[in-house]
Amino acid sequence: MARVWRNFDWTLLGITLVMLVIGVVMVRxxxxxxxxxxDMVRRQITFCLVGLVILFVAASVDYTLVATAPTLTYLILVGLLALVEIVGMTQGGAQRWVEIGLAVQPSELAKILVVIILARFLADREQAIRRISTYLGAVLLLALPLVLIYLQPDLGTTLSIAFAGGVMLLIAGLPLIYAALTGVAAAAVAPLAWLSMQDYMRNRILLFLNPAGNPDDFYNVNQALISIGNGGILGQGLFHGSQSQLHFLRVRHTDFIFSVIAEELGFVGAVIVLVLFILLLLRLLRIADLARDSFGRLLVIGMTSIIFFQAAVNIGMNLNLLPVTGKPLPFISYGGSSLLIFMLSIGLAESVAMRYRKLEF
Incomplete structure (x- = not known):
C-alpha cells in the first residue's frame, strides 16, 4: 500500500490547497x-476540511472500484434526480434539493457519477467505439440525467455535464461525423429548447445580448464590471473593495467572488487565480495522459472538463463575456455540495495517478 503513495501528486494537492485558502479568505x-x-467562513472552513478527508479517502481507494456496479449506480442517480421532481425542496426559485437526513443536491452528485458511468461505458466498448450503437448508447445514457437536471431547472449543470460528456466521447475516439450530426441535431431542436426554458433563463440570455434592454436586471453584472475596473493593477486592498464592502455587488461570496478578487487584489490577484486554474488543469491532464487504462484516462478527462467548464463560465459571466448562469467558481466560491464534489474529483484523479503503473512484486 505504501508503494502507491509514492506516486501521489503532491503538486496537485498543493495547488488545490492554495485555491482553498484563497477561497476562505475571499469568502471572509x-x-x-x-x-x-x-457564519459563512466557519462553514466554508468545515467544508474544506471535510473535502480534504474525502480527497485522501478517494485517493486511497483503487479508482477501478468506483465503477464496480455502473447500472445500479445509474439507477440510484436517476432515482435521486426523479425524487427531486416529486418531493424536492425549492430554494431561490429552483427545486434542486432532497431531504434525506440532510439536504442533498443530486445534480451536484450527478457531475461525478455521470462521468464515472460514461467512462466505464466507453472503456468497455473501446474496440467498438466507432459503431453507431456505441454512440447512441452513450447519448441515451447522458440524456435521462440531463433532462431531469434541466427540469429542476438547472441549465448550468446540464451544460457542464453535456460538455464533459462530449469531450469524453471525442477523447474516446468518437468519429467526427457523429459529432457533426450531434451539432446539427442540437441546432434543429434549439427553438424547442428556447421555448421550454424558464423565463429567467431566457431573460439572462437576452440581457447578455442586449444589456440596455433591461438596465435594472443588468445591475449586478454592471457592479461586477465596476468592481473589476476598480481593482487596477494591485487592487484596493483585502477587505477594502468599495463595491463589495459597501454591498453594491450582490451574491459576491458565490457567483461573483471573482469580481471581489479582482477589486481587492487587482489584476495581479486575478491573474494568480487564473494561473492556479491553468496549473490545476495541466496537472489533471498529465494524470490522464499517465493513466494505465482507458477508464482512468476518461474518468480524469471528464472531471477536468467539468472543472474547466464551470471555471470558464463563472469567470466569463463576471467579465460579461457569457450570460449569468449562477455557477460558483470551483474551489473558491462558498458552497458545500459543489466544493465536496470537486474535492472528490481531485481525490479520484490522485487515485489514478497513484496507480498509473501496476505494482511489481
Missing amino acids: SATINTPGLE
Whole structure:
C-alpha cells in the first residue's frame, strides 16, 4: 500500500490547497459585516476540511472500484434526480434539493457519477467505439440525467455535464461525423429548447445580448464590471473593495467572488487565480495522459472538463463575456455540495495517478 503513495501528486494537492485558502479568505472578505452571512467562513472552513478527508479517502481507494456496479449506480442517480421532481425542496426559485437526513443536491452528485458511468461505458466498448450503437448508447445514457437536471431547472449543470460528456466521447475516439450530426441535431431542436426554458433563463440570455434592454436586471453584472475596473493593477486592498464592502455587488461570496478578487487584489490577484486554474488543469491532464487504462484516462478527462467548464463560465459571466448562469467558481466560491464534489474529483484523479503503473512484486 505504501508503494502507491509514492506516486501521489503532491503538486496537485498543493495547488488545490492554495485555491482553498484563497477561497476562505475571499469568502471572509465578501461576507464581513453582512447580516445573515456571519457564519459563512466557519462553514466554508468545515467544508474544506471535510473535502480534504474525502480527497485522501478517494485517493486511497483503487479508482477501478468506483465503477464496480455502473447500472445500479445509474439507477440510484436517476432515482435521486426523479425524487427531486416529486418531493424536492425549492430554494431561490429552483427545486434542486432532497431531504434525506440532510439536504442533498443530486445534480451536484450527478457531475461525478455521470462521468464515472460514461467512462466505464466507453472503456468497455473501446474496440467498438466507432459503431453507431456505441454512440447512441452513450447519448441515451447522458440524456435521462440531463433532462431531469434541466427540469429542476438547472441549465448550468446540464451544460457542464453535456460538455464533459462530449469531450469524453471525442477523447474516446468518437468519429467526427457523429459529432457533426450531434451539432446539427442540437441546432434543429434549439427553438424547442428556447421555448421550454424558464423565463429567467431566457431573460439572462437576452440581457447578455442586449444589456440596455433591461438596465435594472443588468445591475449586478454592471457592479461586477465596476468592481473589476476598480481593482487596477494591485487592487484596493483585502477587505477594502468599495463595491463589495459597501454591498453594491450582490451574491459576491458565490457567483461573483471573482469580481471581489479582482477589486481587492487587482489584476495581479486575478491573474494568480487564473494561473492556479491553468496549473490545476495541466496537472489533471498529465494524470490522464499517465493513466494505465482507458477508464482512468476518461474518468480524469471528464472531471477536468467539468472543472474547466464551470471555471470558464463563472469567470466569463463576471467579465460579461457569457450570460449569468449562477455557477460558483470551483474551489473558491462558498458552497458545500459543489466544493465536496470537486474535492472528490481531485481525490479520484490522485487515485489514478497513484496507480498509473501496476505494482511489481
